[in-house]
Amino acid sequence: MNQAMNSHSQSVPVVEARDVKVSFGAVRALAGVDLVIRPGECVGLVGHNGAGKSTIVNVINGGLSPHEGTIAYKGEERGRTGIAAARGHGIRCVFQELSLCPNLTVIENTRIMHRALTGWGWRGRAAAAIRSKLDEIFPGHRIDCSRAVGDLSIAERQMVEIATAFADVGQAPKLVILDEPTSSLDASLAEQLLAHVRTYVAGGGSVIFISHILGEVLSTATRIVVMKDGRVVADRPTAEFTQAGLVQAMGSVVAEKKDARVARALTTSEPILSLPPRHGRGLPFKAFRGELVGLAGLSGHGQTDMLVDLYHSRSGNWLRRGNPQVAFVAGDRGYNGTFPLWSILNNLSVASLTDLSRASLIDERHEVELGEEWKRRIAIRTPDMENGILSLSGGNQQKVLFARALAVRAPIVLMDDPMRGVDIGTKQEVYDIVRSEAENGRTFIWYSTEMDEICICDRVYVFNSGAIVAELTRNDINEENILAASFTEAVTREAVA
């Protein structure tokens, strides 16, 4: 590794951004950023949501031209810019939100992503390239490349997208930008990816690695760049950073281990929500008033399905109930969360319109009051609630979805891994709200892929293959126990009886 670093220190940088400034209207997204990526290094890019990480990535991949400053690929100062030029220099990008065409097969998506695949027989070459790359990065992946991407699970799509970016079809990738690549992968897949990144970098390739999971960045990157408010505030080799140091550099309070939640005696012995064992296997599900119930296990093992079932069991199928029983916070914002064309306020108030209306007309004054209240309570960062929802950063959009669910009077809130790709500051704010709402008697059912979120729950159900395989309470909730339980098989009910 050291040898690689030395030999590359004199070599031409893959990309060189000098004093890049970008502003969107009055908002300054980048206030003069210098970023040089050399061959054979993995640069970890960290910072809060809205710190400018996505913007600098978009400048590097050619999607955005800087308003001031220069961008040079392989030292060509006056070279062409734009998406095609960036790709021509071997710059590939895996975006935070999945960006494949769901109606096309894996092979056809490879064709879209690689313009160099021309002429007769491109199908065969694309299939060979993507298959070998998938096998190389994720051994034992079981993805059928002739299937439409829309038929794959979210983790499989992410795997395909990563493999497409690394694939070498006539034109080798020089710099791969990974924006939150592990957010929809479970621990073992994420580890396979990180291992591949390390070998790729050791072989002379470059990677920009963006992640909110600081442990991943510390274990994978050779150099870490910290961004804050559109500037680079720290740029040092990884060895000089610790987790606490990174968080400090990002400018947020170090998240101390919270187990300050006082164990409350469960006043009611009657569960507020319960489900029989799933598919006749495993344990039944119960939730009590004022409880924080976590759903853990590897991603895609039936947690979301159970949330949906819980929702259906408590909400009218055809007619909306006058007094809502459950509220749902979506994890996949684009798919079942936001209304992209609506304002922030409308996105927030849509679930509580019955409460806001008089004689089936919406009381607008009331609606604005509700908006202002929640804007203050969970600090939605916007000058005006009438702005479009897409004007917010991802984390703030997620806050609006939270506010939507909490503004409803429903005693039960279901959360479908809503903190995916949200920065630590926002997370802490939301954890506090969740905790105080639970104190007030609300029940939260929380599916999460992140261990520290599961660890703040009162009780945790661990899933495997669609069934609940373990129930952990209070002191038993720790990473070790959850991981161990994730790999146990569900006991069949019949066998027990």
Next chain:
Amino acid sequence: MKLNLSTDSVRLLIPALSLTVLLCAVFYLQPRAMSYTGLNLLFNLAVPITLATIAQMLIMTVNDLDLSMGTFVSFVACVAATFLPTDPLIGAAILLAAIAAYAVLGIVIHVRELPSIVVTLGMSFVWGGLAVLILPAPGGQAPVWARLLMTSKPPLVPMAIVASIVIAVVTHFIVMRSSFGVLIRGVGGNTRSVERAGWSIIAARGGAYALAAFFAVLAGIALVGLTTSADANIALRYTLLSIAGVILGGGEFVGGRVSPVGAVIGALTLTLAGSFLSFLRISPDWQIGAQGAILIIVLALRLLLNRLEKREKGR
């Protein structure tokens, strides 16, 4: 068994099944239709409808809808019945200009982010007006070659069937197998990711529209070849027929999910539904309603199958 079927083949199953059922019903009601001449008569008018359906399908691939398909085919028919036989060069130039106009439409719709429904609805009056200008009263004459082609009698299988198969194979190759087809379906599926891969969306949209116009031109010429004369209102109902054909054949309004083979089958089914109802001696007053009922039944079957498929996947 069913688990191994891909989504695409499931998509094709219902249209193929409904065509078979309808064909069996027609043969049962009128056994004499089961002959070379009978089949030819049954499916003759399907050829232009099939071509128009393919044109509509190409527009729907890029998430747009063409409400001017009927008037455009009428306009082409009028050009084909007036200029093509007498001044082939001028006729060809007009048709090429019309294809170019479609490409420009596609580009304008993309660049200005206009709703395609509004633009094409407006264009339908333009095409209708041009058709009336070219051919104020019904008449004209089909080009000899178009007439010969449409009335030719290949051995064993009637012309209409041969044409449908050729159209299905050619468009399947263009839309499902070629790079261009992947590109325009990609635009329908996720425009942003195609753009991020460095493709020109303008070229893709323009290309899809131009190709659609090309197939619509073929539809107009085929129609004149069958009817021998034209009229400015000759193909008005093609707009809705073509949309119904695409949907019937397993296509969807958005998301770039289309099937050329399905679209051809859908167009054939729609043509056959008309004959079927005549054979049943349903009065013409009720025929349109009955045709609608057939559509609803087939689409309901498709929804049912989709649901079954989802349930199996969840298992």
